[in-house]
Amino acid sequence: MTAADLASHQCLVTALPHLLDVPVVSEEDEISLRHRNADDCFWLIDPLDGTKEFIAPNGEFTVNIALINLGRSVLGAVYAPAMDCLYWGAMACGRIGLVTS
Template identity: 55%
Template sequence: MLDQVCQLARNAGDAIMQVYDGTKPMDVVSKADNSPVTAADIAAHTVIMDGLRTLTPDIPVLSEEDPPGWEVRQHWQRYWLVDPLDGTKEFIKRNGEFTVNIALI
């Protein structure tokens, strides 16, 4: 399973880099907490969520871009914790200080 998850991270990174290098528009908007979210965040989120749901359909996913409520999560014994683009502010500045995070908790 580790190889497949690593490949998901690489695929998410590829989606992120299409925005970073200007192939696709950045489309920055603000989330409810006023933190930025870009097209790269959403693209990476989609890649990872689709992949994890296919790879491990029985394990729920907590992603920064679409977190289920506490009433849903509180009983999870095992779950994926995902930040599809950690360092969005740095990504927007194009300083290279960002990463894809996927962890099985």
């Protein structure tokens, strides 16, 4: 775990409850794993997927966020900061999208 992992984790655990006030489960926070329950709703995050690639730096890393409800992913986003590219999908609207700048 690096300082970048922790900084990304902190940003997400601070911001996500403002969108939907449910627990955040993160691999960077072992205590949060208790909220990973198939009967509940929670945010599931990997704040910095590809730490080795981030350190390299080759730009091949992502920030991953999913909203889990009753054991199913109902909303998800994968952001590739080096490419400024966001992939997202949502069950409610039946869409998968790509946002780039």
